[in-house]
Amino acid sequence: MNVMIDLKTLFLIVLGIALLVLIVYLIQLTRKLLTSMDHTINILEDVATITDLAAKRSKDVDGIIGDVSESVESLSKAVKGDQNIFSAISSVIKAVAAVKKAGKRILLERIGVLWKRMKFLHKVSARNIFRYKKRMIMMILGIGGCTALVLAGFGIYDSVGGIAQHQYSQIEKYDMAAAFSKTLDEEEQAKIESQYGDQISNMAVLQQSSVDAEGGGVNKSCNLMISDDSRITKAVSFRTKDGRKIAYPKTGEAVINNKLAEMLSLKKGDQLTVKYDDTKSVQLTVSGIYWNYVSNYIYINGQTYEDDFGKTYDPTAAFLTAAKGTGVYKLSENLNKYDDIIAISINKDIEKRVSDMMVSLNYIVILVIGCAGALAFIVLFNLGNINLTERVREIATIEVLGFYPREMGSYVFRENFILVLIGIVAGLPTGYVLHKFIMSRIVVDAVSFNEIIEPASYVFTVLTVIGFSVIVDLILRRKMRRINMAEALKSIE
8 A cells, every 4th residue: 555655755756847847848848939939020121121122223224214215205205396305315325324324334244264264252342342342442442541651660660670770780890999199000910910910900001091082063172091901991881872893992092982972962973073172172083882871981002192192191090900819899898909000990980879869760760660550550440440330231131131140240341351462562662662762851960861662661561550450350251240230221211
């Protein structure tokens, strides 16, 4: 008896659990049905909206057909004499214009081989680019201008930033210049080499003075460098901008730097007037123009100095290069112990001072690049945001038609990316011209700037603009996902 009661209780418990599960299942099924009905109603409303939109588009077609029909009727009346021929012609022109506008194709469509190979979404993107012409022009101009500014900024940095390094490592290849209290004749040179020969790899002796150079009606102060020492060409690189070697001047000739030649409007073979001792002057033939960044120099040999200037060649300075394994400052410390040395200037110290002078200009360059980048971001964001706002209904429609979120994003933002690329292509040559213009306005008498844009600067410019484009793309994609598609479609009147 007790066993039977237990079985009945167990059966009732199982039955109660089954009923409970069934009730829960029925409740969930009812909720799903209600949700499905709600979605179905929304879809039907959206379909009705799309149908209404299609009807509106069909009205445009009907209008075109009506215009054509009206034109034919007007022409018929004109032939019969019932209507003025000019009115009929006007109607025909109107109809033709309407048909032309409705059936207008972009240039890409006329290239059948290419157009047929394009995917559907790519065709739509191409059409939309030319559909919104104002946006296209604004985007290209905005991105092109920003690209030009960024490239010009990088170009200024390339032209200015490395001046000190180039000057004191590639042109002036010696480590230090030493001034002596006595003439460095052969005996004195032998004495120095006997004491410091193991620490010095090259020593070129010379004489230096300040003179005024005249040419093209312009007068400029510069350094006159006189040397008969063949080792001078190891201490100073006499080369053109493109690397061609320039021979050291012969008697009656002079080699000058490019900046001095530019200021005095001189070229190879011209006569250079050098004034010295306030009232005296000589004429020298420019035998070569070498590339130099800092200071203005005239190089002549000792014989020219004695014949044309009427003075004795008396070298009292030397360009010194430290030997391998000998530190520059260690060599300077040892040379200072030499009794006849008056002063020593180390190129590394001069290079540091020149570099420090350029720091403020580098800050300006960074500011230009930063402002140009920010401007690119603002242009991209504003135009992209306007494009997204204007096409809310279009985006809602294609989502209802079954487009995936990734496809919707590509549909909209592919156009922006194409326009960004076109803007970059237009902006790079513009930036090159802008860089040339800016550098032509930076005029310093004692400094020559190398108007150059490194290949890496072009790459950095493109990456900078594309980087801002990607950031804007991500922001606007997030905004697009928040669009209420049903409300956007219902807003169509």
